[in-house]
Amino acid sequence: AQSVTQLDSHVSVSEGTPVLLRCNYSSSYSPSLFWYVQHPNKGLQLLLKYTSAATLVKGINGFEAEFKKSETSFHLTKPSAHMSDAAEYFCVVSAAGGSYIPTFGRGTSLIVHP
C-alpha cells in the first residue's frame, strides 16, 4: 500500500522569498517520488523525480526536493519565488514493486504575492 500526504492545501509567499511545499509518503516498497505542477486548465508537468539515486534532486525552473527516508518526506523547495510559479503542485508516489499505479497527493496551491 502507498499514500501521499501534502500537508498544506495552500501556501502563500511573496515574490523573491523561499518556497517550501511539504510532502510525506508511505510505501511498502522502495518508492519513486515525483513532483508535478499544474497551471489552470492545463495538464501536469513534471518538475522532478526521485528514483533511488541521489537524495537531493534538482528539477526544472529552480525547484529541488530532498528525499529523507527517516522522515518519509520529499519536500519541494525553491530559493526565490517568481510570479509565474503560482500554480497547483502535486506530490506523487509509485513503487517499482507491487502495483506501480501512482498515488497522488491532494495538491498544494502556491500563491505568490508581488
Add this chain to the structure above:
Amino acid sequence: GAVVSQHPSRVICKSGTSVKIECRSLDFQATTMFWYRQFPKQSLMLMATSNEGSKATYEQGVEKDKFLINHASLTLSTLTVTSAHPEDSSFYICSAHQGAGGNQPQHFGDGTRLSIL
C-alpha cells in the same frame, strides 16, 4: 522530451451525446495510459488504467459502460463518454507511462474540459 497530445481541449455538447477524447503519445510508445477526472480545486481521480491490446482496468465506482476506453495501439488511447449527462461535466486528463515500472514518470496531456448542457 516525451509529449502527449490530448484532443479536443474543450467540448460543449447536449445531454445524451457521446463524446470521444483522444490521447496520443507523440514521440514514444506508451504501454500504459491512465485516464483521470479532476473536479475543481481537487486532485486527480484515477478512472482507469489502459494497457495496449487489453481491456482497461477500471477503478471502483467508475462505470465501464459509461466510460469506454480503447487502447488500440502503443501511441493512442481513447475515452468515450457515452450518453453524457450534466453530471459528467468535468476536466478529463490522460497520461502516458513510458516503459515499465514505477520509477518512470507519467507524461500528461493538457486535459479536456467537457461541458454537458
